[in-house]
Amino acid sequence: MGQVNWIAVVLAGLVAAAVAFPWYRLWRLRAPHPARLVAMLLPAVLMGHNFARLDPAHLAAKPHLYWMMTGGFALFIVLPAGFALYGRHGLRGRDAAVDAGYVLAAFMAMGTVFWALR
Numbered sequence: 001m002g003q004v005n006w007i008a009v010v011l012a013g014l015v016a017a018a019v020a021f022p023w024y025r026l027w028r029l030r031a032p033h034p035a036r037l038v039a040m041l042l043p044a045v046l047m048g049h050n051f052a053r054l055d056p057a058h059l060a061a062k063p064h065l066y067w068m069m070t071g072g073f074a075l076f077i078v079l080p081a082g083f084a085l086y087g088r089h090g091l092r093g094r095d096a097a098v099d100a101g102y103v104l105a106a107f108m109a110m111g112t113v114f115w116a117l118r
Contacts, residue, residue, distance in 0.1 A: 002052045005117060009048035012113040013041035016106035023102045029095075043073070044110055051114055063115055070111035074104045 017037035024031040031037075047070055051059065059065055079100050086096040 004048045004052045008117040009044045012110040013044035016040040019106045027098045066111040066115040070107040074107035
């Protein structure tokens with residue numbers, strides 16, 4: 001296993017959190033409190049660990065893996081869990097859709113940061 005790029009991890013988490021402000025403004029909603037957005041550092045650590053496990057030559061040959069891994073994690077793990085919880089608590093479908101869009105955009109931004117700082 002290679003070294004985790006901790007600079008990319010921290011920057012990816014911060015960029016993912018920063019995406020919330022224009023995203024929620026676009027939908028005319030208030031963004032979550034910045035302290036809650038710090039939680040984006042946790043999936044960034046997981047993604048950084050996953051990328052460290054891959055051979056750098058493999059990632060260089062297939063850069064789309066950055067977005068496949070981060071987007072796939074959002075689409076197939078985070079979003080289904082979020083929808084299950086939103087349904088359980090009876091929150092509006094529009095709110096769930098806006099939050100899901102944010103999560104996908106934030107995770108794709110994480111992939112972009114990891115790709116840029118490879």
